Amino acid sequence: xxxxxxxxxxxxxxxxxxxxxxxxxxxxxxxxxxxxxxxxxxxxxxxxxxxxxxxxxxxxxxxxxxxxxxxxxxxxxxxxxxxxxxxxxxxxxxxxxxxxxxxxxxxxxxxxxxxxxxxxxxxxxxxxxxxxxxxxxxxxxxxxxxxxxxxxxxxxxx
Numbered sequence: 001x002x003x004x005x006x007x008x009x010x011x012x013x014x015x016x017x018x019x020x021x022x023x024x025x026x027x028x029x030x031x032x033x034x035x036x037x038x039x040x041x042x043x044x045x046x047x048x049x050x051x052x053x054x055x056x057x058x059x060x061x062x063x064x065x066x067x068x069x070x071x072x073x074x075x076x077x078x079x080x081x082x083x084x085x086x087x088x089x090x091x092x093x094x095x096x097x098x099x100x101x102x103x104x105x106x107x108x109x110x111x112x113x114x115x116x117x118x119x120x121x122x123x124x125x126x127x128x129x130x131x132x133x134x135x136x137x138x139x140x141x142x143x144x145x146x147x148x149x150x151x152x153x154x155x156x157x158x
Contacts, residue, residue: 002026065112072115073123083124086115 023031098106
């Protein structure tokens with residue numbers, strides 16, 4: 001496809017003679033332009049913002065750190081340790097692994113993983129609220145029955 005006129009070109013359109021013919025027929029005002037003009041057009045086209053580039057470049061980096069923060073907060077919640085362990089133990093350990101094993105500077109990666117006491121607490125609260133609301137919604141929309149046997153309380157009270 002020609003980027004200047006949006007026409008679909010055939011399979012053999014990349015031959016120089018075909019390109020020159022197309023340029024003369026469809027874009028006569030561009031025939032006097034030099035090669036540098038077309039190279040800059042090509043560079044602009046290749047560097048143009050596309051959806052993939054816009055979302056992959058910034059949000060994926062931020063989402064990776066956010067996802068790691070949630071996953072580590074879940075580990076902290078399951079372990080029952082204080083929320084400050086994220087900043088005091090986990091981040092320094094991750095930094096040491098990145099420097100020692102992968103030989104990469106860890107500062108850029110560590111900055112994207114928020115694990116302060118308040119952040120970990122907030123993430124744990126969000127996850128527990130999501131689980132609680134899911135469970136309540138499930139119990140409200142699902143039919144179930146409970147079987148009760150005789151009571152173990154005195155006077156056979158229910």
